[in-house]
Amino acid sequence: MSKRDYYEVLGIDKNASDQDIKSAYRKLARKYHPDVNKEADAESKFKEVREAYEILSDSNKRAQYDRFGHQANQQGFGGGGGFEGFDFDINDIFSSFFGGGQQRRSQQQNAPRKGQDIHKRMRVSFEEAVHGGKKTIRTTVYEECTSCHGSGAHSKDDIKTCSKCNGSGTITVEQQSLFGRTRTQTTCNQCGGSGKTVARKCETCAGDGVVGKEKKVNVNIPEGVDNNNQLRMPGFGHKGINGGPPGDLYIVFEVEESDTFERHGDDLVMELPVTFPQAALGDELKVPTPYGNVKLKIPAGTQSHKTFRVRGKGMSNLRSKRKGDLHVVIKVVTPTNLSKKQTKLFEELSTTDLTNDESIWQKFKSKIKK
Ligand SMILES: [Zn+2]
Ligand SMILES: [Zn+2]
DSSP states (O other): OOOOOOHHHHTTTTTOHHHHHHHHHHHHHHHHHHTOOOSTTTHHHHHHHHHHHHHHHHHHHHHHHHGGGGGGTTTSOOOOOOOOOOOHHHHHHHHHHHHHOOHHHHTTTTOOOOOOEEEEEEEOOHHHHOOOEEEEEEEEEEOTTTTTTTTSSSSSGGGOOTTTTTTTTEEEEEEEEETTTEEEEEOTTTTTTTEESSSBOOTTTTTSEEEEEEEEEEEEEEEOTTTTTTEEETTOSSSBBBTTOOOEEEEEEEOOOSSSEEEEEEEEEEEEOOOOOOHHHHHHHHHTTTTTTEEEOOOOOOOOOOEEHHHHHHHEEEEEEEOOOOOEEEEEOOOOOOOOHHHHHHHHHHTTTTTTTTTHOOOOOHHOOO
């Protein structure tokens, strides 16, 4: 089945602002909401719109989608799943957006629903980002209360039909406005739209219907992970309702900075201090890389800020697994605390025009080697 482009679904262009996305979504969600629109395909259209919004309103997901289209996240380093298969309570979305809305909750009460996703941030060291690794996090996972099976009631007999809405979950409010009297349907404020009230709450979950359990989750830190990279762990979210599947766990990484290396995508940049004679005469230098020291030859007459590339000593690319390069920026250090002999040598040098005289290097070389 070919999927429509998310931008096309929302009728916006690729440069749309967050505000554009939001207003396009609001408009279409109103148009296709199954309580409003009775056309056969309204619900599937609504879901399509909702999914497009879900992705494009999240800057990370949007960036991934822009780069990889519908493939985003399917073959990403999170693996598995992908964006399809969103399961959500239309009314939750609708009410959170439009403040109210008609309720279908009473009919959906026993329908299986996917558990909520969990989002966690994880801080990793620069070394962990270089080499990858494993880390354990603790997370609270909500699951259906086993005592009341999610009803929140002490016993079945404690579940009563809401007296205010007679179980419909909605009430009609009459208002006087400029256009006369209007009648609007809104969520029942006594039962919150469920159509039911609980006389005596379940002791285990205090009437919530769910209980939080602390779980330890082992997270594989991908080699080459960067700030704000997101790892999706399908099925590690909150447990589903009424036998629905569990949600997903999203790990968003924060990578600590290195004292030595500056990261530019997959490449690393470092500054390497060399002495004036090393720069003038050339030398073989020992260069630290995240994978151990390497040797680097610099030619005679190397200028400060000259950059040398050490191939394959950068960060791993998350997708291709190829390593970037390390750029070594030479920094010639002006000597301090010169000895008498050194001072004399520099004094001798200063009498000559260093910028023009080629032979001065030879002279300098022969003097310093003594
Ligand atoms: Zn309970
Ligand atoms: Zn009610």
